[in-house]
Amino acid sequence: MDEQDLVDIEVTHDNAEDIVDSYSSGVSDFSFHRQTVVANRLLVGQPDTELRSLSHVDEEQVKLLEHQVDAAYRALFEMDGKALLADEVGLGKTIEVGMILKEMHYRETNDSVLILTPAQLAKQWQAEMREKFGLEFVCNYDSEFGGFDAHDYIIASIDTAKSDRFRHTVLAREWDVLVLDEAHYVKNEETDRYDLIDKLTYDYAFFLTATPIQNELTDLYNIVSLLRPGLFGSRDTFHHYFVNRNQKTLVNRDELQNRLGQVMIRNRREDADIDFTDRIIDTRTFEPSAAEMDLYNSVSDYVREAYSQDQGQKLVLMLLQKEVVSSPAALEQTIRMQLEERNELTHRDELRTILEKIEAIDTVTKQERLFDIVEEARVHVDMGRVIVFTQFRPTQREVIKALDKQGYTTHAFHGGHSSQEKEDIVERFEEKGGVLVSTDAMSEGRNLQFCNIMVNYDLPWNPMRVEQRIGRIHRIGQKREVYIFNMGLKNTIEEYVLDRLYHKIDLFQQTVGELSTILSRLEDSGRSFEDEIFERLVNAGSEVDLENDFDAMAVDLEEQKELAQKVQNFNSGVFEGFDLGPDDD
Structure with missing residues (x-):
């Protein structure tokens, strides 16, 4: 091996001794000198019988x-x-x-x-x-x-x-x-x-x-x-x-x-020798008020009509359908923006009618029922800690305002905060307890094992996003049972998603790997999980058709789950110990 050969190779533990010996024999190239330094350091780091620093790690921490x-x-x-x-x-x-x-x-x-x-x-x-x-x-x-x-x-x-x-x-x-x-x-x-x-x-x-x-x-x-x-x-x-x-x-x-x-x-939950605490799912659906149901029906009718005329509006229409079951405040913000942007006469009357129906709502059922959950926590849980997730900032503001009026300690967390502000919010929540109302800006990477109660105030249509929320509290270090409350309005899209999809195939209890595999198989056709839900919603001719469509989607998911398992078995020779599922973003 000559000098140039040595300069071109990658330094590893296997060849480190040879590189050091060669340098000692007289090779003097500067680039090779750098490799020699790396090689020496690797040799310093050679394993004894164990990781030597572990005895210096504080087991209490x-x-x-x-x-x-x-x-x-x-x-x-x-x-x-x-x-x-x-x-x-x-x-x-x-x-x-x-x-x-x-x-x-x-x-x-x-x-x-x-x-x-x-x-x-x-x-x-x-x-x-x-x-x-x-x-x-x-x-x-x-x-x-x-x-x-x-x-x-x-x-x-x-x-x-x-x-x-x-x-x-x-x-x-x-x-x-x-x-x-x-x-x-x-x-x-x-x-x-x-x-x-x-x-x-x-x-x-x-x-x-x-x-x-x-x-x-x-x-x-x-x-x-x-x-x-x-x-x-x-x-x-x-x-x-x-x-x-x-x-x-x-x-x-x-x-x-x-x-x-x-x-x-790659370590998987199902293979790791960890006793995760139990995950208890409590889904609560509520009868909307007459005014809320009237608003929901008006929005759904508008979404179907507008989509049949212009499918390019899909993202906005999907947003309206999600907002109407989140809060009147979230829906109102988008409707007003639509009215400001539309100079043509198309659909302006329908949008104004929806706005009038929003203004007619004086009691928000979900807010009232949320009080029941947080009050249970205040009575039975240390410092009454609860995390409430919503997808929408206007909903977050209204929930915070309602909880403040009831005398609860509240904290707001969203993507508009700086990194330091986010750290301070989490620290205050841990120290003072109460209710943390968060957007999905919280759903990735955060460790919140000091809390064991979570509320999905509104429900993402992608179950991986739900699992990321749950993963903030149901993770290593959680010593208590984890309670997940899902809130939904009866006879709305939320009830169909919860009962006919999520619960029918027990998506709340799937591992991350299982969820990602199911969704990746479903989305191979180029259609996302959310697309499937929206298409079935806008194309159903009646409530009976809608129920049948969601039942059929649940069957499809079961089939995808079985097919995914067959493919996983087929590829197990490569990915033994590896599960390479898609991200939820």
Whole structure:
């Protein structure tokens, strides 16, 4: 092996000793010198019989689970410090990274660390690294943050890092360790996020995602190629060699599993040795008032008529159908916007009629019934903590206002808050209790195990979004039974979705992996779960037809579940221990 050969190879544990020996024999190229430094550091980090730093982790702060210890060990010592941690939601990928960084710190192999996360999770990462592992990071939202060249341990929003202001300094530095949370956000090679990660310089890297495949195998190819360039060859080679023409089954499974096994670790809830607490589902449907039912029927009639005339309005019409069962306030905002935007006479009279019917509602049934749930919590639960989820900001404001009038302690959480404000809101909720009313800005990444009661005030039509909400409280560290209350109005779309779809095939009790598999099979035709619901709603000729249509959809889902299981069994040779379902976003 000559000098140039040595410079061109990748440093691994297997070849580290050879590289060090060669350098000692007189090879002097500067690039090779850098590889020698990396090799020496890997040798310093060679495993003894266990992770040496574990004895220094405070057991009162974090309980290390077997699958987490195994993942950290494999990522460091079997994957040479470059791994895709792809555990299902709630299994503790952040803890695995904390263990990895703690061990590297103990062995003095991580002088500079950059952790990139979605903006809303940066402060949570900072707190977890400090409290559970004694690792101090500066966050880009801290007042003392002086830039990416001013600190050695940094946690930052990936969008901050790629911004024009900071991109140059981020890329100019050679990082020891890169951690990328929610790695599925860089699946598209045409984005600035992908380009940033592709151009970063680092020795070790750990990517985290519960959903390494969102739409197709190309997602997995792009993420893995950032982490281990060349592992799958070119994109065309990858598809030709591993995917059949219909892209519904895999070929050359043994080889694909072998390559994935070099870079990806995937633990599933059903396989992890964890006793999750029970999940208790309580669905409550209520008779709407006459005024509410009149409003619902008017909106539904309008949606059907408008859609039959202009299918290009689909997203707006779908929004109206969701808002009418959420709150009059949410519906009113969209109706007024529609009236302001429509200069032509089409449908203006119908929209004004809907607005009049909104104004005629003086009591909101869901608000009244929500009081029953939060009062039960105030009496029976420590500090009366309840999380209420809604999809709409106007609904959130009205619910907060109603609860305030009843004397409850309330907290609002939505995407308009800064990262620091979000941290403060969660901290106040934990300290003071009461009711946290949140939009779906809360539904990803947050750890809220100190609460065990959740209310779906309105219901997303995609069950993966519901599962993400539930995952905020039903996760590792939850010591109590979890209560999920679903609220719905009778004789509306909510009742059909709840009773005829979600409950008929027990979607509330499916694992994340099972849900993603069912939905991915359903959506192979290019139609989403929400599209299916909307199409059946607007095309039904009568209530009886609508009931039959939703019964048929439930049968379709059962068939998709069975078909998905057959495909999963077929591909089990490749994905044993791996479940690569789509994300819900």
